[in-house]
Amino acid sequence: MNRPVFFVIFVMLLGPVTVAPAATSFTQALTSGNVHLGFRYRVELVDQNGHPDKAAASTLRTRLKFRSAGHNGFSLFAELDNVAYLGNDRFNNLRNGESSYPVVADPDGTDINQFYIDLQLADVLFRFGRQRINLDNQRFLGGVGWRQNEQTYDAATIRSTGFANIVARYTYIDNVSRIFGPDKGMPAKDIDSTSHILNFKFEKKGLGQLVGYGYFLDLTDSPALSNRTIGMRYSRTFSIDDNWSLPLVLEYASQQDYGNNPVSYSANYYLVEAGVSTAGVNLTLGYEILGGDASPDGKAFITPLATLHKFQGWNDKFLSTPGAGIRDIYARISGKILGTRSALVYHRFSAAEGGADYGAELDISVSKKISNHWSVLLKYSLYREDGFAADTTKTWAMITASF
16 A cells, blocks of 8 residues: 555544644744753663673763744754763674674664654654654564664654544654664664654543554565564553452554565564552563564564564664574563662574574663653573574663753
């Protein structure tokens, strides 16, 4: 389906809209805008079998952002990022050629992270320009916010809240600005795209949240990543009493090749996640499958635009789905513990097709908000291979400030 057809169908579903009256002049909208400054300093240490040297990355991200006031429904947002190294870059940033070190994918430089114009017409928002896209839990589309250089999208978005309990969204993506910029190199810093994103969310108290989606990714520069994914996600928290509740998430998606993908394939995605919550602490058990066919020719379920660091372990061993797919069985304890926000996660990985073992991972994080402006984070990940990738230990210490 081409771009105009997607657009027309979506606009027909929006219903009538009205223009909100102008509240200020354009000059006043700009001069009365808000400016914010943020810093994120991080040390990342990586010890990976197969590399003679251990990586040590000391990086500082400085983020300057501006949001104008509104005028006749229009407003502007701009966000500029700079990533700098404090000390020697004893790591492979995928641009510096330091292959004796493990990868820490935080290239330095200055880049426009976001720059877009919003038009708000009653219950419908139109957004044009480079923008952050974090849909649902970011399993299919996300900003990869953990990395110092975020993934953003040159896109046009229509978002409607005009129907009771429903949020409907259509996005056309023209370009993906990836975490590997701002300098050119491999992997590429940009991917040209003619992709269509449809997402419909229904949420009502007592019934939970139901999301239906269709993601039609035609990634021109990386045709092997092009795919059509159609799925549904349901989540609900069942209250037992004032202290106990039972969260549940169910999701299924079907994927096929799309656009100019040279491989014809189909694969499925399954997620079951259930747990118990009390006194701010959550225990979660999860079972996630990205299907494959036990062959290496690109026939596995893929999520090339996801925030992959959130899934299948913080060690990032499964940024690309193995040919036989992947089965992830995990347990997570998280919540407010001793004045901090903490998490302990254990993963066991295996092939979705054929059942071969991949390995196991232990992840731990502890964070604390020091004040309205400052926060700190400590994070640790230990991956032990059992037939896939290499034993790796990663440690992070991070300080964040926002003003």
